[in-house]
Amino acid sequence: MNDGTGIRGGNTTIEQALARLNFKPRQLEPGHVWLAGAGPGDPGCLTLEVLASLGQCDALVYDALVSPDVVAVAAGAELFYVGKRGGQPSMKQDDITALLVRLAREGRRVVRLKGGDPYIFGRGGEEALALARENIPFRVLSGLTSGLSALAGAGIPATMRGINKAVILATGHAAGTDDDLDWKAIARTGQPVVVYMGMANLPLISASLLEGGLPPSTPAAVIVAATTSQQRIVVATLATIAEEAAAAGLTAPALIVVGDIVAMRAALAGEP
Template identity: 90%
Template sequence: MSGSAKHKSGNATVEQALARLNFKPRELEPGHVWLAGAGPGDPGCLTLEVLAALGQCDALVYDALVSPDAVAVAADAELFYAGKRGGQPSMKQDDITALLVRLARQGRRVVRLKGGDPYIFGRGGEEALALARENIPFRVLTGLTSGLSALAAAGIPATMRGINKAVILATGHAAGAEDDLDWAAIARTGQPMVVYMGMANLPVIAASLLDGGLAPSTPAAVIVSATTPQERIVVATLSTIAEEAAAAGLTAPALIVVGGIVAMRAALAGEP
């Protein structure tokens, strides 16, 4: 069978599977706002509900971490770029909320599309609360959160019997600031952690975890542009991860993973 024939067969298989699923998407009505998650980047990670929403909307407000493939699904929508990538030009959060309210009151069918899941460090809760206060009908469409799905794609199980009984999702955006997390307390749990928005503060985070009692040999990894063709992964130890990530030229968007689960990547790949 030729490569082209195989590709067509695959498309037919997907169409048949969708038909058997009997999925009936809800209608996105005029004046409504749906807050949706696009997953970690690979368009294959879009949920059916989000895919259907993108096909219905006539106004799409999207973030920088959303893949162009996902944006392209909203072929009939007016596009509003919100930015929201660290260190890059972005709309202020209040301006984004005001835009959602304005579009809804114009009778538009609005989708607010974020990378990952809107309720996991995506400020979706803030936007939902603002819409509720303005009496704008809204709905939340969950997405695969990058903090878990990126690990799976990188060959790192988020939980593993004998290694951990919990996994901690944290933001590293404020590392070193007065209102920062108590990294020492997190270190004392002995449980692996996944840190969002921490790339710029990786040296501070690593040092704080070491000061909190984690061993310098604790496995650590940085995953950049997870699930996309640009994905890059550096695996090291907690004592060296900041230096090795910098040497590799890694920059945001990135996730930092710390804990014994990181060592499973080599084991699952059959490495010694």
């Protein structure tokens, strides 16, 4: 009998499902570091591997984008907050790496928890390389990357037959610098682009994509706090998205998506 809370016969339905799955997590050993992805924000997006790691660690090194509800799962761990949110005080990357090495050499069971996926604009590759050079045993636990799961949560399919044959994941952090992407070349592909860390440079990125030949009417959207109860979405055109996002008061962290796949949101919602 279900009483409306998900309880059946004294066991939760999720416990019953896990029992049927027969999931056996690997053990996090002392002196090891696991680089884990927390997904886009909603705790429901955690993988079983990441969830199990949080229950095993005694040291949790986590980013600003990780939900407090997810951090709370690591009830037996010492917490090390390192920031990593654009425009906010954060520990330097070299210091984070040094912290991971120190904790591992102290014999701690370490989880390094990041928003999204560690290997998608999360600097997980840099941390993994540093650990390898220091002969620290490590493992990478994938998370749902925000660039794709945020689209799903917003009702936008990342790929759609007849619309696109690829999707481009890009960082907007360096827009306008010597280290910038060639946005005009990206525009010429005609494929949708999902931009991480681009809110501060949205006017510049939009202008560059327009200069690259994308029509001003190209659908565009900004998604803030994807998959959470604070999620906000602004849909506009490439020509107006920067202005409309600013008018709505949207700020980082946010994802920007540009391309005809954005128009599918209204179609899937049954809007005219």
